Structures are given as structure tokens and as C-alpha cells.
Amino acid sequence: MSEIDVPESHPRYQSLLTRHRIEAGVEKGITSKQGLIAEGRGEAFDYLLGERTIDSADRAERAAAALLLLAERPVLSVNGNVAALVPGEMIDLAAAVDADIEVNLFNRTEERMDAIAAHLREHGAEEAGVQIKGLTADARIPGLDHERAKVDADGIGAADVVLVPLEDGDRAEALAAMGKSEIVIDLNPLSRSARAAAVPIIDNIIRAVPNVTAHARELRGASREELEAIVGEFVGAEALEAAETTIRSGDLD
Numbered sequence: 001m002s003e004i005d006v007p008e009s010h011p012r013y014q015s016l017l018t019r020h021r022i023e024a025g026v027e028k029g030i031t032s033k034q035g036l037i038a039e040g041r042g043e044a045f046d047y048l049l050g051e052r053t054i055d056s057a058d059r060a061e062r063a064a065a066a067l068l069l070l071a072e073r074p075v076l077s078v079n080g081n082v083a084a085l086v087p088g089e090m091i092d093l094a095a096a097v098d099a100d101i102e103v104n105l106f107n108r109t110e111e112r113m114d115a116i117a118a119h120l121r122e123h124g125a126e127e128a129g130v131q132i133k134g135l136t137a138d139a140r141i142p143g144l145d146h147e148r149a150k151v152d153a154d155g156i157g158a159a160d161v162v163l164v165p166l167e168d169g170d171r172a173e174a175l176a177a178m179g180k181s182e183i184v185i186d187l188n189p190l191s192r193s194a195r196a197a198a199v200p201i202i203d204n205i206i207r208a209v210p211n212v213t214a215h216a217r218e219l220r221g222a223s224r225e226e227l228e229a230i231v232g233e234f235v236g237a238e239a240l241e242a243a244e245t246t247i248r249s250g251d252l253d
């Protein structure tokens, strides 16, 4: 047994664990109620993907690791669902690629911002040397008229590569218009964010983040040329198409 009262051998273990974490996130004041709906949407896609990392997603995760290692100022964006599902895993990734984490919320309130920052500290951000940003909010993403426009000038404002997980919206397009390279994690290959990304990862964040970290650790000694070749060979449109074909084919073998 682990953090939920269900054995790991249970066929729905991962999905039950994910639901449990989101529910606990709502109870703790870090996840919005809308986050429950977003989770349900994600689960439906994951079910059709066979709840596994398909080959094209693994290649995207490797390209994401290379892009983060090449970045001058990488930032990992965290919302209420991400904080509930993979807090420790995001800190591990930030430490592996020397990135900052920035809390950025659609349903932004001071209470949730503080609760998420505290939750990330509880999961060892300081010990790992990872900075938590987003509370200053002294810059704006041009062209967005909602709360996700609020960013830290020395965080997402100054970043060259941004990891944007679990949001289907216009921020990814606005960040791309600012010239930033984006890595998006989203189980929906039709999501606007995934389609705006340089590297779209169509996978469950629970599997994706540890796998990007594993690739980053393995690639740590690689030269800039090798990393650039990995990024250069990756074609986002092919990754989106492979995921959509898998979902539509319904072949779960």
C-alpha cells in the first residue's frame, strides 16, 4: 500500500492515485475546483492512450530535457493541478536542469499562491536549491487579459525556455509570441497549448516529469552540439499526430 488505500497492483492504481492527489489538493487549498474537471478531461485521454508513455512522447520528453539543458534561463510553471500531482518531481526536475519554478494561476488568489509556494517548500524546494517565483508579479505577458498574465520579471518574464503543463489556453501562444521556447505537457493533442509548443509532450504529467528528469540526468554530460541535434531532430507536429492517431485508433495493445 502507498499513499492511498489501494494496492499498487490494482489495475486502476495510477488513476486512483491521481484522483486522490487532486482531491487532497482541493482540500489543502492549492487546487481549484475547476482542477477536478481538468483532471477528468485528462483522464479520458489517458485511458485512450492506454495509460502509458507512447514512443513519440518519450522522444518529446528527451527533446524537452535537451532544450532545458541548453536554456540560459529555464522556468517551470506550476498551477494548482501540477502542485497537487507532482510537487517533489517538479523540484527534482528543476534541480536537474538548474531551473526556477514559478507559480502561475488562472484562478489566482493570494491564499492559493501562498499555499502552493508553501507546499513546494514542504516538498524540499529550498534543500534542492530551487527558487520559487511568481509572488512578486512585477511583469505582464502582453496580450493576455486574465490573471495568468501576471509573472515575475526575473522569472517567466526573463525566461528563454518555459515548461507549461496542464493548461489549455492562450498563454502558450502569448509566450511564443514573446519569443520564448515552450515545452507543454498535456494529454490532449488538440489543446491550444500543445499546438503552440516547440515541444509538445502528450503524456500524463505523473509519468512525463520523472521521465524528462531521467533523460536530463542521462544527457547531463552531452555537448551543446549533441543537445542541439536532439532538439533539431524532434518534430512537434509528428508527436501531436502520433498521439492523436493512437487515441483515435482505440488500439490499446
Ligand code: PTJ
Pocket: 018, 031, 032, 034, 035, 036, 037, 038, 039, 040, 041, 042, 043, 045, 079, 080, 081, 085, 104, 105, 106, 107, 108, 165, 166, 167, 168, 169, 185, 186, 187, 188, 191, 203, 204, 205, 206
Ligand atoms: O490552478 P489554476 O487556477 O491555474 O487552474 C488550473 C486548471 C487546470 C484548472 C486550468 O488551467 C484549466 O481549466 O485547464 P483546462 O483548460 O481544463 O486544461 C487542462 C489540460 O490539462 C486539459 O487539456 C487536460 O486534458 C490536461 N490534463 C489534465 N490532467 C492531466 C492533463 N495533462 C497531463 N497530465 C494530467 N494528469
